[in-house]
Amino acid sequence: VGVALFKNVGVALHKRECLLRFLPDIRYGTENYPENVARRLRALNLTAWCAAAIAAFCFASYVALEFLDPRPGLWKAGVVYALAASIWASVPLLHRFGTLWGPLILILTANAYFFAITCLFGTGIGLQMCYLTAGAITAVILGTEHILLSAVLGVLAVLQIVVLQIMVPYSTGLFDSGTLLANFAFTVTVTMATLIAIGVLTLREAERAEANLEEKSRQLEMADRYKSHFLASASHDLRQPLHALNLFGAQLPTEKKPAERKRLVSRIDASVASMNELFEALLDMTKLEAGTCRQIRPSLRSSGCSTASKRHSPHQQKRRASACASSDAARGYAAIRSCLSVSCSIWWATRCATQRAAVSWLVAAAVPRSCASTFAIPAPAFLRISARAYSASSTSWRPLPRIARRASDSALPSLIGLAACSATRCNCSPIPVAVRVSRFWSRWRPNSETQCSYRRRCRLPTSRGASG
Amino acid sequence: MVIDDDVLVLDGMRGILQSWGCRVHTAASGAAALASVADGGEQPDLIISDLRLADGESGIEVIERLREALSSPIPAFVISGDTAPERLREASTGGYHLLQKPVSPMTLRTTLNRLLKSRETRAPSPHASEG
Numbered sequence: 234v235g236v237a238l239f240k241n242v243g244v245a246l247h248k249r250e251c252l253l254r255f256l257p258d259i260r261y262g263t264e265n266y267p268e269n270v271a272r273r274l275r276a277l278n279l280t281a282w283c284a285a286a287i288a289a290f291c292f293a294s295y296v297a298l299e300f301l302d303p304r305p306g307l308w309k310a311g312v313v314y315a316l317a318a319s320i321w322a323s324v325p326l327l328h329r330f331g332t333l334w335g336p337l338i339l340i341l342t343a344n345a346y347f348f349a350i351t352c353l354f355g356t357g358i359g360l361q362m363c364y365l366t367a368g369a370i371t372a373v374i375l376g377t378e379h380i381l382l383s384a385v386l387g388v389l390a391v392l393q394i395v396v397l398q399i400m401v402p403y404s405t406g407l408f409d410s411g412t413l414l415a416n417f418a419f420t421v422t423v424t425m426a427t428l429i430a431i432g433v434l435t436l437r438e439a440e441r442a443e444a445n446l447e448e449k450s451r452q453l454e455m456a457d458r459y460k461s462h463f464l465a466s467a468s469h470d471l472r473q474p475l476h477a478l479n480l481f482g483a484q485l486p487t488e489k490k491p492a493e494r495k496r497l498v499s500r501i502d503a504s505v506a507s508m509n510e511l512f513e514a515l516l517d518m519t520k521l522e523a524g525t526c527r528q529i530r531p532s533l534r535s536s537g538c539s540t541a542s543k544r545h546s547p548h549q550q551k552r553r554a555s556a557c558a559s560s561d562a563a564r565g566y567a568a569i570r571s572c573l574s575v576s577c578s579i580w581w582a583t584r585c586a587t588q589r590a591a592v593s594w595l596v597a598a599a600v601p602r603s604c605a606s607t608f609a610i611p612a613p614a615f616l617r618i619s620a621r622a623y624s625a626s627s628t629s630w631r632p633l634p635r636i637a638r639r640a641s642d643s644a645l646p647s648l649i650g651l652a653a654c655s656a657t658r659c660n661c662s663p664i665p666v667a668v669r670v671s672r673f674w675s676r677w678r679p680n681s682e683t684q685c686s687y688r689r690r691c692r693l694p695t696s697r698g699a700s701g
Numbered sequence: 702m703v704i705d706d707d708v709l710v711l712d713g714m715r716g717i718l719q720s721w722g723c724r725v726h727t728a729a730s731g732a733a734a735l736a737s738v739a740d741g742g743e744q745p746d747l748i749i750s751d752l753r754l755a756d757g758e759s760g761i762e763v764i765e766r767l768r769e770a771l772s773s774p775i776p777a778f779v780i781s782g783d784t785a786p787e788r789l790r791e792a793s794t795g796g797y798h799l800l801q802k803p804v805s806p807m808t809l810r811t812t813l814n815r816l817l818k819s820r821e822t823r824a825p826s827p828h829a830s831e832g
Contacts, residue, residue: 462785465783465784465785468782468783468784469781469783469784469802470782471782472801473707473709473710473782473802475803476713476780476802476803476804477707477710477712477713478713478803479713479804480710480713480714480716480717480806483717484716484717484720487720488720497716500712500713507709
């Protein structure tokens, strides 16, 4: 029962998801515009769909009324509502032709709709008030950059109101006075609600713009502060070796002892090297900012931590040492994990000897990709090891001793590398060591068929070429 | 007494001051300077400190602590590679003479002589050199 219920719920959710996919999205047609324009167009979409929904509701009401209480001429109003609803619903489709087409069609259709309905029912319906709402919506949607167009549309609306007031009677007789009054109350309420909503939206927009401006200025201030701080730090760090250089340089001419002169020269060299290092770092920063710097993946070959320069102060050395220790530990951990996973994969590959395709997929694709990306292991090392495993698995139909020999040919160097690195406290990476051990292993084996096989398959360079 | 967190600068200062005939004690931090004084070392004639030491330590604070520990207004000046206005303001409000890195040996010697002379005029010292 539980499974059936679960399935039913799943199907229901899936159906709901499928249904939601076909519902209109407020972002429709605005995706290709910048955010400030798209926001306005989204507001336009919302307005158009709300108007279309109201017109569709009115159309449905008039269709129902036509059946319940048929009156001559009522169908015309139904046609107007249906036309208006369909045009407003398709306003988002016009965004692809430009930002002005949607608002213009919406406003012009609204004007025609107000005019037609007022002419049909009389000014007593109060629809001419909606011109005011339309004017406010026009100004909000078109914005200040199209203020002239808004003004023209406003004048057009005023003219229409005047014409309607002069030409159209209070009631054309299609509705009695009670229905007219009810319609008038409804129109006034909707108009007022729309005007308030527009006011609130405008205020919210202004507040948002203000908040954005404040945030931008705060970010700029922070960036300025960071820049000043950076310049001060860079200046301090550059002056430090320059100052030392001055002092050593001043001592050199007066120094008579050769040993002391040699020491001074070495200190001058150290100061110059320190300055070079700082300038290189500054240059690298500039390159990074300019986007011309190539990303260098962290190498596992050498951590370089053991060569902490003696020219740094004790606190700098301490800081570097702690950073290097944590980095060494992380790299060592990642390398051990990677090595273990590779060994396990090789073991699995040899066990599943009959499933050659699965093995080749796992070893050739999954292992290098996952491990290399997760642990930032140099890809060639993984390629070599996985290719080795691949070649072992590809000959899996052959007799077992040979497979075992191939597997040992692949897995043993990795394990030796792992053990060697563990013994040397992870100062070097297990993978390159494994590769080196495997090279040595293959070179000194009487029949290095596996090596040739994986080279041939993966078109890897020869060991001499690779090491060169 | 020279206090600076940069090994190269300390080495350079020691070398040049010794070449001028001074006895020099160097310290990489305020704690090291206080320890060298507390170990029964002789009272320095002059303190030269970097303005910004390691771990956010201020050279001016270290000078104040040394003066307090030795109960003597030992002449001192600060050297700084900082160009941040608040740092410079800090030195000037403390009444310390500030030399901007890189300091030329001539400027260093002039400042040194001036401060030592002012010390001698206030209270004649048995040591002619700093230590």
